[in-house]
Amino acid sequence: MSFHNSSSAADITEVEKRRMNDIPGLDIDERDRDLLQRQRELEDLDGNTKVNWEMIKKLTVCGVAFLNDAYDMFAINIVAMILGFVYYHDAEGAAQNTVPKKWDTLIKIAVQIGCLLGQL
Numbered sequence: 671m672s673f674h675n676s677s678s679a680a681d682i683t684e685v686e687k688r689r690m691n692d693i694p695g696l697d698i699d700e701r702d703r704d705l706l707q708r709q710r711e712l713e714d715l716d717g718n719t720k721v722n723w724e725m726i727k728k729l730t731v732c733g734v735a736f737l738n739d740a741y742d743m744f745a746i747n748i749v750a751m752i753l754g755f756v757y758y759h760d761a762e763g764a765a766q767n768t769v770p771k772k773w774d775t776l777i778k779i780a781v782q783i784g785c786l787l788g789q790l
Contacts, residue, residue, distance in 0.1 A: 739785045
């Protein structure tokens with residue numbers, strides 16, 4: 671899909687060729703023309719984009735969600751320790767006040783999967 675408002679792609683490539691002729695030893699092939707076309711389209715989009723309230727809301731929601739996911743991933747280690755003190759306080763020996771390894775791993779994997787699904 672092209673966002674460029676020019677009459678044809680040939681016009682763009684001729685203009686770009688004239689611009690690039692100043693650089694010695696530079697040959698423009700089809701891939702270079704495509705990259706120049708994309709760059710021109712992105713520059714047009716950047717020039718026409720204005721900041722509005724909807725954009726600010728989207729950026730705020732995305733930022734808060736990213737911060738929340740990061741907090742959850744770091745806080746789960748503390749939560750796992752607290753769960754050990756709450757639910758495994760009556761265990762014997764070295765297992766006292768610690769969540770068993772398999773449950774600890776499952777809790778941490780569940781957090782990672784939840785963060786992944788939340789991003790989708």
